[in-house]
Every structure is written in structure tokens, then in C-alpha cells.
Amino acid sequence: MNIKNLVRPTIKTLKPYSSARDEFQGSSDAMVFLDANENPFENGVNRYPDPKQGKLKSILSEIKGVSTNNMLLGNGSDEVLDLIFRAFCEPNQDNIITLPPTYGMYQVLARINNIENRKVPLTPQFQPNLEGIIRTASHKTKIIFLCSPNNPTGNSFSKGKIEKLLQSFHGLVVIDEAYIDFSNNESWINRLNELPNLIVTQTLSKAYGMAGIRLGICFASEEIISVLNKIKPPYNVNELTQQKAVEQLSIKNLAKNQIEAILKEREVLVAELQQISFVSKIYPTDANFVLVKIDDATKRYNQLIAKGIVIRNRTTQYGCENCLRFTVGTKNENETLISTLKSLE
Missing domain, CATH: 3.40.640.10 (Type I PLP-dependent aspartate aminotransferase-like (Major domain))
Incomplete structure (x- = not known):
């Protein structure tokens, strides 16, 4: 496949803008920068x-x-x-x-x-x-x-x-x-x-x-x-x-540990959602959220909002009629969600 054939003609012939920092290729150590019309007084963000x-x-x-x-x-x-x-x-x-x-x-x-x-x-x-x-x-x-x-x-x-x-x-x-x-x-x-x-x-x-x-x-x-x-x-x-x-x-294992915690909470959340009377289907998930089919998505969405819990109503999306999307939160957040769902009539 020739990628050039997919590029828009105007982009093929475009000469890109060259910034001051593009043109200077050397080390910035001990250099005096008077090329980019920046404010010279250092504050950590005065340079591009x-x-x-x-x-x-x-x-x-x-x-x-x-x-x-x-x-x-x-x-x-x-x-x-x-x-x-x-x-x-x-x-x-x-x-x-x-x-x-x-x-x-x-x-x-x-x-x-x-x-x-x-x-x-x-x-x-x-x-x-x-x-x-x-x-x-x-x-x-x-x-x-x-x-x-x-x-x-x-x-x-x-x-x-x-x-x-x-x-x-x-x-x-x-x-x-x-x-x-x-x-x-x-x-x-x-x-x-x-x-x-x-x-x-x-x-x-x-x-x-x-x-x-x-x-x-x-x-x-x-x-x-x-x-x-x-x-x-x-x-x-x-x-x-x-x-x-x-x-x-640069913080070693930070993301790894948080991902593991989220995945553990996802398992708990799915198991708890299976016990909710008005939940009819829980879709398989490889993400940090769960799509759930219920009896009346708009009604349940509004009930949760009234209780101070914000989730996503996806009922207007193709193939997602009466579906809510729950992001996996912290242990306390997930427990609050489940207890609230169980209290709804």
C-alpha cells in the first residue's frame, strides 16, 4: 500500500510552519534564547x-x-x-x-x-x-x-x-x-x-x-x-x-497498581449488579466500565441523579435501548452505587 496515495493533495504539497524551537536543534544548556519573542523573566512556563x-x-x-x-x-x-x-x-x-x-x-x-x-x-x-x-x-x-x-x-x-x-x-x-x-x-x-x-x-x-x-x-x-x-x-x-x-x-508501578485495583473492583461491581432486581443483562467488558440493560434507563438514571450519583444513560445509542453505563469507581463509590440501586423502587 502506498500511503502517499491516501494523503490529501493540499497536504502533500504543504510546507509546514517552522517554529523557533524547530529551527534550533542544539542543547538548551547555557544558551541565551532571543529567538521566539518570549517574556524573558523565568517563571517555569515563560518559554515555549x-x-x-x-x-x-x-x-x-x-x-x-x-x-x-x-x-x-x-x-x-x-x-x-x-x-x-x-x-x-x-x-x-x-x-x-x-x-x-x-x-x-x-x-x-x-x-x-x-x-x-x-x-x-x-x-x-x-x-x-x-x-x-x-x-x-x-x-x-x-x-x-x-x-x-x-x-x-x-x-x-x-x-x-x-x-x-x-x-x-x-x-x-x-x-x-x-x-x-x-x-x-x-x-x-x-x-x-x-x-x-x-x-x-x-x-x-x-x-x-x-x-x-x-x-x-x-x-x-x-x-x-x-x-x-x-x-x-x-x-x-x-x-x-x-x-x-x-x-x-516516572512513578514506578503507579498505573499498574491502579489498573489492578480497578479490575478487582470491576469483578465485585459485576457480581453485585447481578443481584439488582431490575437488571436484565450485564454485557461482557474489557474496559473500566460496565454496560447494563435494565427495565427503564431514563427512569433509573433520573433516580440516581436525585441521589447524587452521576452515571451515563446510553439508551439513545444504537443497540443500547434501556442501557446504563457504570464507570468502575473506588470501593466506597461502588458500594454507594450498589446500595442506592438496591434501594430504588
């Missing part, structure tokens, strides 16, 4: 951040086992996804395919970028419908978005089905792995060298507990990463975000 996020990428490279050359960081995964749209999808010409029920930002970004969103619903088992995807795709289909583990259903997609899509589809396959750290399944980042049309997105917002700093990660071939680097804002990841990410990622 590293546009290439070198230190942070180096730490992530060790954790993920992926070269920094195969990595792009963004202001949350949403910026990463938007960059993919803008690099590869020609407005009012190309289309993408999404598999509802799924993460809603794919559709929002398609609308923002004036890209047709063709929807192929998941099967009743919440798996990709390969035949439907093949029928729906055209020569103008640039990207298929897969969220695995999926949001809001929580399940992972069949490895075999994803493999077939990657091998047969002549466009990009974006696998959103926001919840991969809660799953026993292997991440697709380990297949980047074999699959030139594969893009994997991850985040520090879930398992790593840093939703507030907005840090998303894109893993792809060097060729794809170079295209995205051409169009990303020069200082898209701010200094405070980089500092906090480095600080948290």
Missing part, C-alpha cells in the same frame, strides 16, 4: 514547550515498546483523531466508516471536516459486520474507525475480524485503544511494522489517571507520523501537560 515532546516520548517509548519515530502526541485523543481527518480526508468528497454504537466524536469530527460518515452497525454480539463494511466501502472510503475495547459496550472486537479488515481494506484502519490497559488482549501497536495502513490511538486519560492534562497518543508508521507532524500545531502539547505526564509516568 518542546514541540517534539522529546523527554515525554522517550518515557512512553520505554513503556509501550514503540519507537519515538512511530509516535505523535496530541492535546487529547480528539486532536489526534482530528489531525487524521484533516490529513487524509478530502472535504465533501471522501467518506469514513464507523460501527455504532461507538465513540461519538468520530461522527462529530466527520461533520466538522465535512466528511460523509457511513455507518455499519455492529452485530447483536457487538462485533464488526465484515460483509456490511465491505458492501458499504467505496473507492472514496479513506478510514474505518474501530474502538476496541468498544465504548459504550465495553467488549473487544475479534482479532480475526480486525485482521481481515486490515488485510483487505485499501485505506486506513484506526483502532482506538483508549481502554486497552484494562483488557487482557494484546495491543495492536505490536503490529505496526507489518501493517502499513494501521493507526492506533491511546490516551493517558483512563488507565493512567490523567484525564485533566489532555494527552493523546497516535502510533503509526513513520510515513503516517511524518504526514501528521506536518499539520499539527507547533506547540500542541503544553509545558504543564508534558511535565505532569513525565512526573506521573
Whole structure:
């Protein structure tokens, strides 16, 4: 596959903006910086951040086992996804395919970028419908978005089905792995060298507990990463975000221990939910949340809000009629949820 054929013509010929920190490549030690029109009085954030996020990428490279050359960081995964749209999808010409029920930002970004969103619903088992995807795709289909583990259903997609899509589809396959750290399944980042049309997105917002700093990660071939680097804002990841990410990622076993605690609480939560009289189905989950089918989602949602508990009503999503989504909280939070559910009439 020739990735260049997928890139928008205007992006192919684009000369990227070169910031002051891009042009200076030497060591910053003992240097006097008079190049970027910054305020010279030091306060920790008066200088522009590293546009290439070198230190942070180096730490992530060790954790993920992926070269920094195969990595792009963004202001949350949403910026990463938007960059993919803008690099590869020609407005009012190309289309993408999404598999509802799924993460809603794919559709929002398609609308923002004036890209047709063709929807192929998941099967009743919440798996990709390969035949439907093949029928729906055209020569103008640039990207298929897969969220695995999926949001809001929580399940992972069949490895075999994803493999077939990657091998047969002549466009990009974006696998959103926001919840991969809660799953026993292997991440697709380990297949980047074999699959030139594969893009994997991850985040520090879930398992790593840093939703507030907005840090998303894109893993792809060097060729794809170079295209995205051409169009990303020069200082898209701010200094405070980089500092906090480095600080948290440097704490040994912090994420590992928290993930283990969440998974343990997930087991307890599922077991307790099975005892709730108005719960009719608990869907399998590889994420830090549980999708539950109940008698009346809107009624129960409003009852919980009145009791001071905020969950997510997913009843309007395809295939999720009368479903609520419960995030796995702390032991005390989960106990409060269960006791409240048991008290409802």
C-alpha cells in the first residue's frame, strides 16, 4: 500500500510552519534564547514547550515498546483523531466508516471536516459486520474507525475480524485503544511494522489517571507520523501537560497498581449488579466500565441523579435501548452505587 496515495493533495504539497524551537536543534544548556519573542523573566512556563515532546516520548517509548519515530502526541485523543481527518480526508468528497454504537466524536469530527460518515452497525454480539463494511466501502472510503475495547459496550472486537479488515481494506484502519490497559488482549501497536495502513490511538486519560492534562497518543508508521507532524500545531502539547505526564509516568508501578485495583473492583461491581432486581443483562467488558440493560434507563438514571450519583444513560445509542453505563469507581463509590440501586423502587 502506498500511503502517499491516501494523503490529501493540499497536504502533500504543504510546507509546514517552522517554529523557533524547530529551527534550533542544539542543547538548551547555557544558551541565551532571543529567538521566539518570549517574556524573558523565568517563571517555569515563560518559554515555549518542546514541540517534539522529546523527554515525554522517550518515557512512553520505554513503556509501550514503540519507537519515538512511530509516535505523535496530541492535546487529547480528539486532536489526534482530528489531525487524521484533516490529513487524509478530502472535504465533501471522501467518506469514513464507523460501527455504532461507538465513540461519538468520530461522527462529530466527520461533520466538522465535512466528511460523509457511513455507518455499519455492529452485530447483536457487538462485533464488526465484515460483509456490511465491505458492501458499504467505496473507492472514496479513506478510514474505518474501530474502538476496541468498544465504548459504550465495553467488549473487544475479534482479532480475526480486525485482521481481515486490515488485510483487505485499501485505506486506513484506526483502532482506538483508549481502554486497552484494562483488557487482557494484546495491543495492536505490536503490529505496526507489518501493517502499513494501521493507526492506533491511546490516551493517558483512563488507565493512567490523567484525564485533566489532555494527552493523546497516535502510533503509526513513520510515513503516517511524518504526514501528521506536518499539520499539527507547533506547540500542541503544553509545558504543564508534558511535565505532569513525565512526573506521573516516572512513578514506578503507579498505573499498574491502579489498573489492578480497578479490575478487582470491576469483578465485585459485576457480581453485585447481578443481584439488582431490575437488571436484565450485564454485557461482557474489557474496559473500566460496565454496560447494563435494565427495565427503564431514563427512569433509573433520573433516580440516581436525585441521589447524587452521576452515571451515563446510553439508551439513545444504537443497540443500547434501556442501557446504563457504570464507570468502575473506588470501593466506597461502588458500594454507594450498589446500595442506592438496591434501594430504588
